[in-house]
Amino acid sequence: MADPTADEKRAARLEAERLKAQEGQKAMQEYRDEQAATAAKTVRLRALRLAKEAEDAKAKAAAKLLKASAPKKKATVAKKAGSSAGSK
Secondary structure (H helix, E strand, O other), rough: OOHHHHHHHHHHHHHHHHHHHHHHHHHHHHHHHHHHHHHHHHHHHHHHHHHHHOOOOHHHHHHHHHHOOOOOOOOOHHHHHHHHHOOO
16 A cells, blocks of 8 residues: 555645646736737727827828918018008
8 A cells, every 4th residue: 555645745746736737827818818908908009199190190281281372471561561650
C-alpha cells in the first residue's frame, strides 16, 4: 500500500496545479477582454477624430467660400470717408 502522507502530498500538488492552471486561464481571459476593450475604444476614437476633421475641413471650405464671395471694399470709399471727417 502507498503511504497516506504521500497520497496527501500528491493530492495537494495536483490541486495546486489545477488552481494554477485555472488562474492562468482567468488571467488570459482578462488580458483578451482588455485587448478587445482597447480595440473598441480605438475604433470609436478614430471615428470621432475623422468626423471632427471632416467637419473642420467643411467649415474651412465654407469660410473660404464666404470670404471669396464677400464684396471687396474699394480704396476710394475709404478715402471719401476720411475726407468728410476732415472737412468738419
